[in-house]
Amino acid sequence: MKKFLLLSLFIAALLADELYFMPFEAQKAKSQLLRWIDQAHSTLDVAMYSFTNKKIATHLKNAAKRGVRIRLLLDEEQNTKDRYSQMGYLAKYKNIAIYTIRGKYSKHGEFYGKMHIKLAIIDGKRLVFGSANWSNSAFKRNYELIYFMEDYAKAKKAKKYFERMVRKAQEY
Numbered sequence: 001m002k003k004f005l006l007l008s009l010f011i012a013a014l015l016a017d018e019l020y021f022m023p024f025e026a027q028k029a030k031s032q033l034l035r036w037i038d039q040a041h042s043t044l045d046v047a048m049y050s051f052t053n054k055k056i057a058t059h060l061k062n063a064a065k066r067g068v069r070i071r072l073l074l075d076e077e078q079n080t081k082d083r084y085s086q087m088g089y090l091a092k093y094k095n096i097a098i099y100t101i102r103g104k105y106s107k108h109g110e111f112y113g114k115m116h117i118k119l120a121i122i123d124g125k126r127l128v129f130g131s132a133n134w135s136n137s138a139f140k141r142n143y144e145l146i147y148f149m150e151d152y153a154k155a156k157k158a159k160k161y162f163e164r165m166v167r168k169a170q171e172y
Contacts, residue, residue, distance in 0.1 A: 018148040026139045029146045034059050040068045040122050045162050047073040047117040050133040057086035064095035075115040076100035091172055099169035121159050125152045
């Protein structure tokens with residue numbers, strides 16, 4: 001019985017990794033993302049360049065209402081100028097903290113870089129990352145990829161990087 005249980009857990013861990021290519025697998029990718037948000041128990045840290053998808057925002061709001069502590073780290077320029085950004089909508093909810101950040105200033109003082117990461121860390125053990133923003137275009141029109149991984153060590157490394165960015169960010 002123990003061997004069967006261990007084998008089942010091992011197989012489940014292997015199946016936790018999923019890779020989707022959009023727009024061809026957009027519906028599967030979005031369903032997986034929403035399912036993982038809905039399964040969050042304690043924390044959800046998100047670094048996202050562009051966040052305009054209302055359905056994803058609604059699932060984050062619902063997670064916050066369940067008591068999940070959510071931190072969103074968003075690119076400052078992209079999300080303060082884009083009228084479709086979900087930043088303002090989510091900022092009013094308890095358990096959701098929002099931060100904005102810009103990339104480093106250019107060598108010649110011409111412009112700021114971008115916070116261009118697309119990353120979610122769920123409960124310190126699950127990672128969602130790839131090229132896809134949490135935008136309408138990413139899940140409908142763009143050629144993107146999104147990867148789902150359950151790996152404590154990699155999530156811990158990502159969390160350390162996330163914390164570093166948050167320390168440099170401004171609270172919204």
